Amino acid sequence: MNGGRPSPLSVNAVRYAWEELLARAGISTPETCPLRLRYGAMEFGGDSVQATVDVRCADEHAWTALLHAIRGELPEVELADLFPDHRGALHGRRPVLFAPPDAVLDEPVRLRGDTLTFEIDVIATTVFMLSRWEETVSTVMDAHERFPSNASVAVTHGFLDHPIVDEVAMALRSWIQVLAHSTELRPLRMTVALSHDVDRLRSVRGLRGSVRRLVGDVVRRRSLAALSASALQLRREWRDQTSAPAWAGVLDLARRSRSVGLSGTFFFIAAPQSDADGDYSVDSPTVTELVRQLAAAGFEIGLHGGYHTQCDGVELARQRRTLANVIPVRISRQHYLRFRTPDTWRALVEAGIEIDTTVGYADQEGFRAGTCHAFRVFDIERDEVLPLVELPLIVMDVTLRSYRELSPAAAVSRTLELAERCARVGGTFSLLWHNTSIGNQWPGWDDAYDRILAGLSLIQRGDG
Numbered sequence: 001m002n003g004g005r006p007s008p009l010s011v012n013a014v015r016y017a018w019e020e021l022l023a024r025a026g027i028s029t030p031e032t033c034p035l036r037l038r039y040g041a042m043e044f045g046g047d048s049v050q051a052t053v054d055v056r057c058a059d060e061h062a063w064t065a066l067l068h069a070i071r072g073e074l075p076e077v078e079l080a081d082l083f084p085d086h087r088g089a090l091h092g093r094r095p096v097l098f099a100p101p102d103a104v105l106d107e108p109v110r111l112r113g114d115t116l117t118f119e120i121d122v123i124a125t126t127v128f129m130l131s132r133w134e135e136t137v138s139t140v141m142d143a144h145e146r147f148p149s150n151a152s153v154a155v156t157h158g159f160l161d162h163p164i165v166d167e168v169a170m171a172l173r174s175w176i177q178v179l180a181h182s183t184e185l186r187p188l189r190m191t192v193a194l195s196h197d198v199d200r201l202r203s204v205r206g207l208r209g210s211v212r213r214l215v216g217d218v219v220r221r222r223s224l225a226a227l228s229a230s231a232l233q234l235r236r237e238w239r240d241q242t243s244a245p246a247w248a249g250v251l252d253l254a255r256r257s258r259s260v261g262l263s264g265t266f267f268f269i270a271a272p273q274s275d276a277d278g279d280y281s282v283d284s285p286t287v288t289e290l291v292r293q294l295a296a297a298g299f300e301i302g303l304h305g306g307y308h309t310q311c312d313g314v315e316l317a318r319q320r321r322t323l324a325n326v327i328p329v330r331i332s333r334q335h336y337l338r339f340r341t342p343d344t345w346r347a348l349v350e351a352g353i354e355i356d357t358t359v360g361y362a363d364q365e366g367f368r369a370g371t372c373h374a375f376r377v378f379d380i381e382r383d384e385v386l387p388l389v390e391l392p393l394i395v396m397d398v399t400l401r402s403y404r405e406l407s408p409a410a411a412v413s414r415t416l417e418l419a420e421r422c423a424r425v426g427g428t429f430s431l432l433w434h435n436t437s438i439g440n441q442w443p444g445w446d447d448a449y450d451r452i453l454a455g456l457s458l459i460q461r462g463d464g
């Protein structure tokens with residue numbers, strides 16, 4: 001049906017997309033795949049092939065056309081129609097990002113003999129979403145030089161809420177069960193990845209900050225009671241750093257995680273102290289002790305890459321070494337989620353990081369890369385898989401409260417709604433909650449966080 005139409009994608013990119021889809025479908029090693037995989041003139045296959053999956057290629061103009069398509073302009077398909085007998089566990093309509101011009105979208109997937117044909121170009125879709133190609137060609141940036149969510153194809157066409165790559169993989173999984181039913185597929189199991197960026201460990205920064213806080217209590221809040229409480233707190237912190245609410249917040253988060261049987265990762269800044277970065281030195285005796293205490297309690301320690309490191313592998317490597325002198329480190333997240341594609345991924349590789357978990361939007365929760373599964377990073381400009389895994393970030397506390405201005409109750413239901421979607425595709429729900437958001441530092445939100453944790457542990461156990 002393809003007639004060997006040449007694909008604008010390289011063999012590396014196509015193989016990468018197949019492997020990522022198969023991994024989500026439950027096949028970990030492509031060699032054990034019971035399918036011949038065809039994409040245009042490219043064919044991949046294992047030793048014991050039982051059927052063929054043929055994906056029809058969109059042409060190369062589809063990539064730039066997609067960037068210019070306005071809302072409502074893309075054709076849509078019903079998710080259930082991607083599954084055998086039009087019956088899947090997933091429902092709803094999704095826009096078609098890539099398809100050949102003559103695609104028959106009334107029947108987006110069809111079986112004839114032992115050949116299954118996808119009219120939708122799920123290979124281009126996978127490469128497009130995971131490589132974040134649109135971010136490499138966009139010049140739109142927010143105040144922190146980040147690619148904002150509203151510049152993305154996902155927000156334009158209303159699917160940021162859905163892990164569209166994983167949804168296609170679930171359809172493929174169902175078809176594998178029909179076409180090669182003896183194939184052993186990895187069970188679907190949702191995991192929760194809690195994480196905490198430790199941006200600050202004090203209430204205010206230095207003497208100037210203290211004066212600003214005290215003057216604010218008098219001038220803005222017109223409260224002598226607040227003034228005296230602040231003065232007392234700041235004096236206490238001056239003598240003992242560990243009495244700060246932000247410090248207590250770290251221990252509070254650890255305690256709350258343990259109480260629901262979850263673990264997590266704390267990311268520490270190792271850049272020099274500055275207004276843009278942290279207010280602590282990770283190699284000071286008290287902070288070092290805190291870090292080691294968390295590690296001893298079973299929490300992973302990661303690097304919170306400094307504000308100015310998004311394109312600076314040398315500085316990122318220096319910061320990794322600073323933290324590695326305290327504790328072994330393999331995972332990181334960029335401060336402020338400052339991230340440029342593919343520069344930051346390259347910088348992380350240069351710094352010796354194995355897992356990054358930055359890819360999520362600060363201004364909106366959801367599936368920036370169309371997935372909630374950890375994925376190997378594909379550098380689309382160099383046409384190669386990098387030795388780095390990306391675990392996408394799905395929800396951040398600051399997004400819910402500050403960018404989206406949700407009430408605590410709305411934040412709970414929104415967070416659990418997205419976690420449910422991760423569960424349906426056996427992915428990882430990655431949630432960021434700061435040590436400066438807990439312990440009544442955000443009045444009314446501690447209870448929301450507890451309800452989120454309780455909900456997550458239910459969903460993870462399959463009772464949600």
Ligand SMILES: [Zn+2]
Binds near residue numbers: 197199304334335337
């Ligand atoms: Zn940060």
